[in-house]
Amino acid sequence: MRIDFDPAVPIYLQIIDEIKRQVATGVLAAGDKLPSQRDLAAELHVNANTVQRAYREMEAEGLVETLRGQGTFICQDPNVVEKTRGEMINKLVADFIRSMRSLGCSDDSILALIKLGLGKNEEIFEKRGVKKND
Amino acid sequence: MKRFLRLLGKDLEASKLPILFNSGLSIVWIAFLRYRYEAGWSLGMVFILMTIPLTFLPIWLMWQTYQTLRTEWREKTTYTLLLLPIPGWQITLSKWTALLIEFTIVLAALVGSALLFFLGPINEYYGSFLQAVPLTWFLRNGFLLYLGALATFSSFIILVQLAFIVSKLVGRFRGLAALWTLLLATWLVERVGIILDPLFRWLPPIHIEQLFRLDVIAQYTNYTPEIAYHYSAEVGSWLATLGLFLLSSWLLENWIETDD
Amino acid sequence: MTDQKYIVEIAGLRKRYPGVDALDGIDLKITRGEIWGLLGPNGSGKSTLLKCIAGLVKPDSGQVTINGSKPSRKTKSAVAFVPEIDHLYNWMTVQQTLNFISAFYDDWQKEREQELLEFMKLDPRKKVSTLSKGMRARLKLVVGLSRNSELVLLDEPLSGIDPSSRDRIVEGIVRQFRSEKQTMILSTHAVDETERLYDSVIFLSEGRVHISGSAEELRIKHSKSMNELFKEVYA
Numbered sequence: 001m002r003i004d005f006d007p008a009v010p011i012y013l014q015i016i017d018e019i020k021r022q023v024a025t026g027v028l029a030a031g032d033k034l035p036s037q038r039d040l041a042a043e044l045h046v047n048a049n050t051v052q053r054a055y056r057e058m059e060a061e062g063l064v065e066t067l068r069g070q071g072t073f074i075c076q077d078p079n080v081v082e083k084t085r086g087e088m089i090n091k092l093v094a095d096f097i098r099s100m101r102s103l104g105c106s107d108d109s110i111l112a113l114i115k116l117g118l119g120k121n122e123e124i125f126e127k128r129g130v131k132k133n134d
Numbered sequence: 135m136k137r138f139l140r141l142l143g144k145d146l147e148a149s150k151l152p153i154l155f156n157s158g159l160s161i162v163w164i165a166f167l168r169y170r171y172e173a174g175w176s177l178g179m180v181f182i183l184m185t186i187p188l189t190f191l192p193i194w195l196m197w198q199t200y201q202t203l204r205t206e207w208r209e210k211t212t213y214t215l216l217l218l219p220i221p222g223w224q225i226t227l228s229k230w231t232a233l234l235i236e237f238t239i240v241l242a243a244l245v246g247s248a249l250l251f252f253l254g255p256i257n258e259y260y261g262s263f264l265q266a267v268p269l270t271w272f273l274r275n276g277f278l279l280y281l282g283a284l285a286t287f288s289s290f291i292i293l294v295q296l297a298f299i300v301s302k303l304v305g306r307f308r309g310l311a312a313l314w315t316l317l318l319a320t321w322l323v324e325r326v327g328i329i330l331d332p333l334f335r336w337l338p339p340i341h342i343e344q345l346f347r348l349d350v351i352a353q354y355t356n357y358t359p360e361i362a363y364h365y366s367a368e369v370g371s372w373l374a375t376l377g378l379f380l381l382s383s384w385l386l387e388n389w390i391e392t393d394d
Numbered sequence: 395m396t397d398q399k400y401i402v403e404i405a406g407l408r409k410r411y412p413g414v415d416a417l418d419g420i421d422l423k424i425t426r427g428e429i430w431g432l433l434g435p436n437g438s439g440k441s442t443l444l445k446c447i448a449g450l451v452k453p454d455s456g457q458v459t460i461n462g463s464k465p466s467r468k469t470k471s472a473v474a475f476v477p478e479i480d481h482l483y484n485w486m487t488v489q490q491t492l493n494f495i496s497a498f499y500d501d502w503q504k505e506r507e508q509e510l511l512e513f514m515k516l517d518p519r520k521k522v523s524t525l526s527k528g529m530r531a532r533l534k535l536v537v538g539l540s541r542n543s544e545l546v547l548l549d550e551p552l553s554g555i556d557p558s559s560r561d562r563i564v565e566g567i568v569r570q571f572r573s574e575k576q577t578m579i580l581s582t583h584a585v586d587e588t589e590r591l592y593d594s595v596i597f598l599s600e601g602r603v604h605i606s607g608s609a610e611e612l613r614i615k616h617s618k619s620m621n622e623l624f625k626e627v628y629a
Contacts, residue, residue, distance in 0.1 A: 007619030010610040046590040140497040213481030219470035392450045
């Protein structure tokens, strides 16, 4: 796992975000084993206590479960994976809307801009010869 | 014990070069004298010149005592030493022991080479005398003299160690502090000896002529001296020296700070 | 009565050197099981503070306790101090150094020593005097981390060291740190490289504690990295 940390944001939150992102994008599937706290700490060059805190928070949220002596696993329940993906999407949308509003955009103009942006993205995809999936 | 031996091993290893240098120098000096003897110098003069290293040895030992401690400070290895969870006396005692071993090695080189290089001349001039006096007599007396030297030097070492450690307790004028400590400590050791003298008068004197078996050579001189050695004053001095040893060990463990 | 939560407790600590107040009234409680960053520019008193805890410097007033006891021979068995200066015997080889020092500690872990030697890419047969500055810093860390010390004090472990050694040292610290039974205090002025290591930080300035607290809480409170906060404090 590689994370480009933003040192101004709590590190344990960034670890949680990265694991959630991996769950949402399917890199990690339900029931997958997470690295041990010590290994992940060594890999990310962070304190083992920070990884522990991230794992603890995710366990409290129900995203992961720790089996004694076996390690920490992504929750078996497939709904959890779906839920995480949904949460991430909601959060991105909410963050986006908040940022746009703070720049003084009205809801109508946000919608218009999104449409415009999606159109541009299509152009870019076509230019690069990439097929759009969705 | 294991820890003490580690310390001693380290102290001896660190003094390897001066030991080799001084032993080598002694052997070269003796060899040179043998060469001069062949060239016509008298045996008497050669024997007197042979003792020159002996007079240097105590001075060198004092210097070496100061030097072994100074090196620890200069090389910042005091950090390693003072971080070890051991009582201060193990550090001072290990250095003390190492210095006495160094003294022994250099002395052995000197005496050994003297015997080796001058075996011929000695046999020639003193052969009849040597045949009459048993070898064990020489060994016994040589050993007693060696012990006496050790006893004297070991107290010198303790005083120099104290002087060095006290000098490290003050921020400036360290050389002066060391010198004054050495002078005061010497004076103190002597005073305590005199003050406590009456307490130890009951101790029986040592008869030097019996200790050294002087009767063995009396047949040649027709005279056996009687020398009674009263050491009641020395006992107090020894106790004071021991006290100063404990003092410097305690200062080292509890009051010395490392400085950069 | 010892407070089990704190391994080190410091109250009213002062130390004066000719012309400077190295420590000017320090009050601190170091939580057990954490990595603490002792941050501050050169001359802020970081080194003096660590030496006071290690028992190498005697405070003028105030006190330091480790597990409730003042620094002494007893606490030295529980504390591993890695000084900034090179304090190892130059004439020894790497292995001789480790053999010499390990003899004095009951909690020395021979396997961990070998593991660390390999990880730090140190040749056990090399003489200390022939090692580069970075390699010597690595060796000092092997000496400091090969024991099960309850308290590890690292004084500027990265100063003046090449980037590859810095990386090794940071990773070595992370790998060896045992939070269940160990506490670490790391002093440095290179905050950006060690930022991610800390549970808690202390900002020291002219012998006083400027800020101290949990690193993550400080990030939340100020929306700044420790490095940014550091630059702000010492600007």
